Amino acid sequence: MASWTLKRTHTCGELRATHKDQTVTLNGWVENRRDHGGLCFIDLRDRYGRTQIVFSPQRSAELHAKASGLRPEWVVAVRGVVCPRPGGTVNPNLSTGEIEVEAREFEVLNEAKVLPFPLSDDAEVGEELRLRHRYLDLRRRSMQQNLVLRAKLVQVMREYFAKHNFVDIETPFLVRSTPGGARNYLVPSRLFAGSFFALPESPQLFKQLLMVAGYDRYVQIARCLRDEDLRADRQPEFTQLDVEMSFVQADDVMTMLEGCVAEIMERVLGRKIDLPFRRMPFAEALSLYGTDKPDLRFGMPLWDVADIAKSCSFKVFTDALAAGGAVKGIAATGAARYSRKEIDELSTFAQGFGAKGVAWLKVEEAGLTGSIAKFFQPAELAALRERMHAAPGDLLLFVADKPELVHQVLGALRNHLAGKLDLIKDGEFRFAWVVDFPMFEYSNEEKTIVARHHPFTSPKDEDLAILEEKPLEVRAKAYDLVLNGVELGGGSIRIHRHDLQRRIFKLLGIGDQEAKEKFSFLLEAFEFGAPPHGGIALGIDRFVMLLLGLDSIRDVIAFPKNQKAMDLMTGAPGTVTPRQWKELHIRPEEPPKAT
RNA sequence: GGGGGUGUAGCUCAAUUGGCUAGAGCAUCGGACUGUCGAUCCGAAGGUUGCGGGUUCGAGCCCCGUCACCCUCGCCA
Numbered sequence: 001m002a003s004w005t006l007k008r009t010h011t012c013g014e015l016r017a018t019h020k021d022q023t024v025t026l027n028g029w030v031e032n033r034r035d036h037g038g039l040c041f042i043d044l045r046d047r048y049g050r051t052q053i054v055f056s057p058q059r060s061a062e063l064h065a066k067a068s069g070l071r072p073e074w075v076v077a078v079r080g081v082v083c084p085r086p087g088g089t090v091n092p093n094l095s096t097g098e099i100e101v102e103a104r105e106f107e108v109l110n111e112a113k114v115l116p117f118p119l120s121d122d123a124e125v126g127e128e129l130r131l132r133h134r135y136l137d138l139r140r141r142s143m144q145q146n147l148v149l150r151a152k153l154v155q156v157m158r159e160y161f162a163k164h165n166f167v168d169i170e171t172p173f174l175v176r177s178t179p180g181g182a183r184n185y186l187v188p189s190r191l192f193a194g195s196f197f198a199l200p201e202s203p204q205l206f207k208q209l210l211m212v213a214g215y216d217r218y219v220q221i222a223r224c225l226r227d228e229d230l231r232a233d234r235q236p237e238f239t240q241l242d243v244e245m246s247f248v249q250a251d252d253v254m255t256m257l258e259g260c261v262a263e264i265m266e267r268v269l270g271r272k273i274d275l276p277f278r279r280m281p282f283a284e285a286l287s288l289y290g291t292d293k294p295d296l297r298f299g300m301p302l303w304d305v306a307d308i309a310k311s312c313s314f315k316v317f318t319d320a321l322a323a324g325g326a327v328k329g330i331a332a333t334g335a336a337r338y339s340r341k342e343i344d345e346l347s348t349f350a351q352g353f354g355a356k357g358v359a360w361l362k363v364e365e366a367g368l369t370g371s372i373a374k375f376f377q378p379a380e381l382a383a384l385r386e387r388m389h390a391a392p393g394d395l396l397l398f399v400a401d402k403p404e405l406v407h408q409v410l411g412a413l414r415n416h417l418a419g420k421l422d423l424i425k426d427g428e429f430r431f432a433w434v435v436d437f438p439m440f441e442y443s444n445e446e447k448t449i450v451a452r453h454h455p456f457t458s459p460k461d462e463d464l465a466i467l468e469e470k471p472l473e474v475r476a477k478a479y480d481l482v483l484n485g486v487e488l489g490g491g492s493i494r495i496h497r498h499d500l501q502r503r504i505f506k507l508l509g510i511g512d513q514e515a516k517e518k519f520s521f522l523l524e525a526f527e528f529g530a531p532p533h534g535g536i537a538l539g540i541d542r543f544v545m546l547l548l549g550l551d552s553i554r555d556v557i558a559f560p561k562n563q564k565a566m567d568l569m570t571g572a573p574g575t576v577t578p579r580q581w582k583e584l585h586i587r588p589e590e591p592p593k594a595t
Numbered sequence: 596g597g598g599g600g601u602g603u604a605g606c607u608c609a610a611u612u613g614g615c616u617a618g619a620g621c622a623u624c625g626g627a628c629u630g631u632c633g634a635u636c637c638g639a640a641g642g643u644u645g646c647g648g649g650u651u652c653g654a655g656c657c658c659c660g661u662c663a664c665c666c667u668c669g670c671c672a
Binding site: 032034035039040052086088094115118120122126201228232238240348352353354 | 598599601602605606607621622623627628629630631632633634635663664665666667668669670671672
């Protein structure tokens with residue numbers, strides 16, 4: 001390609017009527033050509049905007065003829081004169097719509113083949129195709145807006161934490177694999193046959209060690225890697241705002257983060273939000289909303305109706321209660337109009353979450369109706385209606401089972417129905433802290449208790465006494481930040497004393513030997529004057545996704561993986577040569593077919 | 596590993612009960628056009644209906660298998 005001469009003096013988004021009569025040069029992509037045979041218009045686009053270029057045969061027949069050969073997405077440089085548009089042709093939808101540039105000279109910097117898909121935002125293109133040609137997808141205005149907003153958010157974060165004396169410190173990418181938590185991505189060591197580095201699922205241990213080292217306030221925008229199955233809001237590599245502070249209580253960390261979130265909401269979205277955020281104990285979140293990440297943009301809480309149901313003659317309810325289970329329900333506002341088919345669909349939905357089925361009653365002016373109504377005395381039906389604050393037109397849905405399952409199913413049903421019933425207003429943001437998490441939970445898989453957060457989380461002081469006797473009742477100094485039913489992040493006050501950390505490891509079945517082998521550096525560090533400390537990590541991709549009202553994290557990540565964790569553009573992961581295996585002392589079970 | 600959905604022209608979609616020479620809009624190409632801005636008008640080209648097998652006189656449609664992608668449970672944040 002020959003060198004080019006027409007270097008831009010302005011961007012495609014900045015020319016206004018005040019630039020009248022100036023000779024300017026613009027560089028950009030041809031968005032569109034409107035060729036009238038006589039006059040010919042080109043929309044020239046860059047990420048700042050769009051400017052109309054006009055080619056007139058009177059001005060230069062030669063230039064005009066050349067311009068008619070331009071095609072969409074060619075890269076061109078245009079020199080011309082800024083002219084106010086003639087009366088009646090101003091485009092109010094365009095920031096540069098008052099003017100146009102009358103071309104005097106242009107050069108084609110690069111041509112473009114016909115694109116595999118249109119770049120206009122109203123064109124809904126299959127995601128597979130978009131990912132395969134991500135560089136084109138990222139050329140679309142909506143994707144550029146997403147990434148620019150993300151950059152702004154990160155910038156505000158950095159400024160906020162710098163202002164509050166945080167030190168931005170990078171932690172390693174090649175780390176030691178430690179037990180528990182997410183599956184690690186592994187990197188074989190060349191110099192140590194059979195040994196592997198892990199890519200960090202989070203900088204957790206390093207940020208704690210930085211507290212031991214006295215940095216007091218640490219922040220990092222950190223990439224985290226987890227080799228787990230993907231979802232719309234989960235990628236194998238994602239970005240966290242990672243924060244750790246010394247000499248703090250849980251409230252200090254939460255307050256610091258609230259300040260950051262409020263500043264982001266104001267400076268990125270221009271919205272004031274109220275502080276402090278609501279703080280909801282885990283137990284309350286679970287019993288009212290069936291989840292530890294409640295969506296507070298709508299009501300429709302779970303109602304416990306065990307006391308009413310225990311005297312009814314519906315065996316499903318009474319059997320569940322007799323087995324130590326729960327019977328709870330939700331009142332779906334205005335859903336009594338649902339057909340039998342729609343209700344069956346709700347039941348199928350619930351079965352996807354492990355429910356055996358869903359019992360239902362319709363609230364009518366005259367009373368409650370439905371197949372299970374006959375199992376209840378009139379007084380019991382009235383009590384149900386009162387308990388659930390039900391109004392005529394509501395559909396009451398019940399699940400009876402083990403408490404965890406009842407919560408899970410009704411929690412999912414609640415979110416599902418909110419969407420179906422259109423209970424959620426666009427552009428609403430409801431933040432809340434969920435606090436007082438249980439320290440431990442029982443793992444059916446491992447047949448033992450495991451840390452709910454991670455094994456460095458401190459128990460609440462008042463529960464220390466029952467740590468060994470009733471571990472499942474011990475609450476942690478842990479907190480999750482929840483936004484619109486999505487877990488944005490979480491953190492905790494950490495254990496900073498060697499003796500307590502050993503007690504916790506012991507409870508978790510991490511023996512002295514294993515603890516020493518895997519975490520000796522941490523335990524040892526705690527013996528050299530570790531300050532009380534705690535912190536939080538906040539998922540930036542999710543935050544940006546929610547701020548933009550998007551459904552997928554992939555739309556706020558420049559180069560995401562697909563659901564199988566492949567990069568459709570580059571083809572990663574790809575095969576490597578036998579020579580590379582040999583250097584790394586590894587051999588695939590089945591050698592890949594030659595490509 | 597399980598459940599669900601989708602797959603038809605470059606893109607987005609349609610095709611009634613199995614009757615079809617598989618259509619439309621946009622894009623592309625050619626032509627016309629001096630104030631458009633999703634320009635307009637005329638015309639053309641464009642398809643192994645993801646792939647393989649089966650049922651049938653006949654399959655885009657039904658059956659079996661398989662592949663790809665998405666949502667989801669488990670898992671994980």
